[in-house]
Amino acid sequence: MDLVSGSIPAGRLPLGYRIGALCLLTVLLTVIPFGVGNVTPAYAQTLPGANPDLTTTCGLDVIMVLDESGSLQPYADVVRTSVRDLLVALSGTGSRLALVEFNLNARTPLGNGYIALTDDANGPLSPTGDLTLYLDNNYVPSGYTNWDAAxxxxxxxxxxxxxxxxxxFFTDDTPTVYTNQFGADVGGDESRALAEAIQSANQVKAQGSHIFVVGVGNVNLENRLIDISGPDRFPATNLPFAQADYTLTDYDQLAAALRQIAFSLCGPSVTVTKYANGANGPQLIANQSFTGQVTIANAGQPATAFVWTKPVSGPAAQLGSTQSTTTAANGTAQWQWTPGMLQSPQPWNSQFVLNEVNLPGYYFANALCARKTLSPVGGFTTNTFTLNTLPATITVGPNDLITCNVYNERLSLLVAKSANPTTVPEAGGDVTFAFDITNSGTAPVSLISLSDSAFGNLHGQGNCVTNGSTTLAVGAHYQCTVTKRIAGNVGAPHRNTVTATVRTANGVTTTGTAGATVTFRDSTPAATITRAVDPTAHLEPGGLFTHVVTxxxxxxxxxxxxxxxxxxRYGDLTSTGGAITASTCAVPQQLTSGNQGGASYRCQFTAALTGAPALYDDSLTATxxxxDGNTATFARDQSVAILNRLPEATLQGAISPTALPEPGGAVLFTATVT
Incomplete structure (x- = not known):
């Protein structure tokens, strides 16, 4: 039996004090009697402190204390497997773990903080995770047993x-070493070692921690476990785990015992961990709302025949079967309940309906879930399943732990639209509209519609294909163009808006819009005048001329x-009087126009014109x-003639006689000019 093992750790006392302490320790060990008479040392009077009941169950911070003393060396693999089973069962429930190992002294091999027990591939229980590496490589039992230091x-x-x-607190034997007031690890007095351990355990209880001791492989260990934690052995009828103090098992049942701890803490329950997939990958999201509805599914039992543990505490008949909660800082939200009553849980199935309030700008993508089930003999099975829509209904057995990683994807669309050229004459011109749709979200989408406020459904127009056959990967673009003839007026630009609609693989849609503007250059009015006149000439002194105007x-x-x-020459052509004897012309007149113009107005007027022989010109003006308020005048000339009237005379002649006998004779010719 070793009387003294170890030394005062450097840094606890100044050098002079450490030397003096070692000398004093030697003296003390020399004079303390071992097993002499009925001497009862003062430390033996140490009594266990009250073990505070757990006020919460699933999703809590746990400190696991592992015995790494030499007596466990033959069973190291059993310990590794059993501890892993416990931690795997608790993973994804929002629980966190801090680890203490002890033999001659105590250490925190993974640091002094808590580690989140997550289900993700890079978590501490993954093949390369911290807990896996510790259990596989660094848990190496050897040395003494120092509960006090632990x-x-x-x-x-x-x-x-x-x-x-x-x-x-996991151990296989009574303590053999304690740490004295000088920091030295001292052996040789198991009673003193136990008493010191009780004092240290009492300090932990006083801090508010509930101590649950797992004893393994030593049936004589039970009283020591009671000394450390308390008298309530688990499992026992009508003893909730929150009030239990210890359990005692052998090595072949160790894994089952540890698994039962996990399911006693968390079963039945549903725990969700919320992730939003952003620019930097999936991120845990706090303060996001979920609702959970529980109904008892066993025939003959009221739907509310259960007691809520989380997120509220009390009978469902009073509190209701639906509870809303928000994710904590670690992204988890949890519902836990007890079918029946807390003191008499019933083996009833429950139906759990999960729903969420989506993060703004995001949508529910899926939930990857695991069902961990504890069998009556302590077996532990895990089955995975996927939720593709919410709300979703999950059947939860009385020994089920359901954990779900809920993933939200960002659904975002960038739409751009441009016009080339951006200005055309009022009369119109061809404009090419270009569309650019970018998937700025975090999941692939299909382009199912591209619609324009001016041109309607763009599928099949230009080179646009928007019938759902176009898939946009994350960050990908889709581009197409349409050419249209655009005409309008100055001051009234052509504006149109395109709306793109995309759909995710699970049917969620979103839209994005963009607009383009085409302005118009002012055009002055353009018109032509054609004229005809009938007749085109009169003999002097003149006459009436009919003019046709278009x-x-x-x-x-x-x-x-x-x-x-x-x-x-004739003045206002829309009224008669003066030279104008008749007119069909009237104003105002609307001259509409198509793309190429063409609308005309035709009228005629009759006017008298007299004068000396000459050509007479006149200029007709149309306003x-x-x-847009622009005014223009257009003119067209026309000429008519008054012709010179030549002298007129009548020549009348007479001959007498009109006949003569031959050979002839005198004839009288008479001529009269009139």
Whole structure:
């Protein structure tokens, strides 16, 4: 039996004090009697402190204390497997773990903080995770058993961060070593070692931690376990785990015992962990709302025949079967309940309906879930399943732990539209509209529609294909163009908006819009005048001439209004009087126009013209304006003639006689000019 093992750790006391302490320790060990008479040392009077009940169950911070003393060396693989089973069962429930190992002294091999027990591929229980590497490579039992140092290390962890609600203390034998007031690890007095351990355990309890001790392989260990934690052995009828103090098992049942701890903490329950897939990959999201509805599924039982544990506490008949909650800082939200009553749980199935409030700008993609089930004999099975839509209904057995990683994808669309050229004449011109749709979300989408406020459904127009056959990967673009003839008026630009609609693989849609503007250059009115006259000439002194006038709108795409018809010789052509004896001309007149113009107005007027022989010109002027307020005049000349009237005379002749006998004779010719 070793009386002294170890030394005072450097840094605890100044050098002079450490030397003096070692000398004093030697003296003390020399004079303390071992097994002499009925001496009862003062430390033997140490009594266990009250073990506080757990006030929460699933999703809590746990400090696991692992015995790494030499007596466990033959069973190291059993311990590794059993501990892994416990941690796997708790993974994804929002639980966190801090690890303490002890033999001669105590250590925190994974640091002094908590590790989140997650289900993800890169978590601490993954093949390369911290807990896996520790169990596989660094858990190597050897040396003595120092419960005192182990609980002192737990107290230190509790002091440096929030106290763990639960401390699981695993051991296979009574303590053989304690740490004295000088920091030395001392052996040779198991009673003293136990007493010191009780004091350290009491300190942990006083910090608010519930200690649950797992004893393995030693039936004589039970009283020591009671000394450390308390008298309530688990499992027992009508004993909730939250009030239990210890369990005692053998090695071949160790894994089942540890698994039962996990299911006693968390079963039945549903835990979701919310991830939003952003620019930097999936991120845990806090303060996101979920709802969970529980109904008892066993025939003959009321739907509300259960007691809520989380997120509220109390009978469902009073609190309702549906509870809303938000994700914590670690992204988890949890519902836990007990079918029947807390003191008499029933083996009833439940139906759980899960729903969420999506993160703004995101949509539910899927949920990857695991069902962990504890069998009556302690077996542990895991089955995975996927939720593709919410709300979703999950059947939850009385020994089921359901964990789901809920993934939201960002659904985002960038739409751009451009026009080339951006300005055309009012009469119109060809404009090419280009469309660019970018998937700025985090999941592939299909382009199912591209619709324009001016041109309608663009599928099949230009080179646009938007019938759902076009898939956009994350960050990918889709581009197409359409050419249209655009006409309009100055001051009234052509504006149109395109709307793109995309759909995810699970049917969620979103839209994006973009607009383009085409302006118009002002065009002055354009018109032509044609004229005809009948007759084109009169003999002097003149006469009536009928003039036919045609005014044609040559302003492509722009209507004109004829506002006046005047003539340089005859004046206002829309009224009679003066030289004008008749007229069909009237103003105003609307001259509409197509893309190439063409609308005309035709009228005629009759006017008298007299005078000396000559050519007589006149200029007809038409005044028009357009809808932009522009005014223009157009003129057309016309000539008519008054011809010279030549002298007229009548020559009358007479002959007498009109006949003579031969050989002839005198004849009288008489001529009369009139």
């Amino acid at each position: 609980f002192a290390k737990v107290a230190e962890l509790n002091q440096n961060q929030s106290a763990a609600p639960l401390v699981i 005014i044609t709108n040559n302003s492509a795409g722009e209507p004109l209004q004829l506002t006046a018809l005047t003539d340089s 028009v304006n357009d809808d």
